[in-house]
Amino acid sequence: MDSVKIALTVNGRRHEREVEPRRLLSDFLREDLRLTGTHLACEHGVCGSCTILMNGQTARSCLTFAVMADGAEITTIEGLGSVENMHPLQAAFWEKHGLQCGFCTPGMLMSALELLRENPDASSEEIHQALAGNLCRCTGYQTIVEAVEAAAETMRGAER
Ligand code: FES
Ligand code: FES
Incomplete structure (x- = not known):
């Protein structure tokens, strides 16, 4: 071809x-x-x-x-960021234990980034919905949602 x-x-x-x-x-x-x-x-x-x-x-x-x-x-x-200079989403996943094996994490972070750019005040329910197309076999999702909430707070603070 x-x-x-x-x-x-x-x-x-x-x-x-x-x-x-x-x-x-x-x-x-x-x-x-x-x-x-x-x-x-x-x-x-x-x-x-x-x-x-x-x-x-x-x-x-x-x-x-x-x-x-x-x-x-x-x-x-x-x-998105580097080990030395993590994006707030990466830092929050690290701090809130939003990953275990980490295989799903790059895709999760991209979906979360799109959400927070469009909706910086996303609720827990909206975060769940935005990440519904990203499957994780390890975490049970709760810590992922908590990590996105924490990152959203950091990002809102940085914009003020
Ligand atoms: S590898 Fe693309 S959606 Fe699963
Ligand atoms: S952290 Fe292992 S699949 Fe999500």
Whole structure:
């Protein structure tokens, strides 16, 4: 199959690559750009592990072809923060024990980020709803919701 040239920005850095039209965005990010923080589990749109932001909106990268991201701004977990400089969501997940094995965490953080950008005062119920498409096999979800509530408080304080 003929390759197609795409140009996109990932975590603030521009990339131009040739990809096969059938190449998934998840594989493109993980294998071509070596951004392995985006995780793959179900690979058919159910678990939310592969969630990234595409032009500010969450997307399942396992259901998105790389060519669909041509011209897009992508944010992956690597663009959120670093060990030295954690985003408030990352710090809150750490402090509130919002993760155990951590496999679901990158996708959870991306969904939570989208929520808090759109709704900084999200209620516990709204957080539950926003994360309903992200499955976690470890935590029981309560600590995740508490972590998002704590991050929301920090982010609101930072904006004041
Ligand atoms: S790996 Fe994409 S939704 Fe599960
Ligand atoms: S922390 Fe293990 S799957 Fe969520």
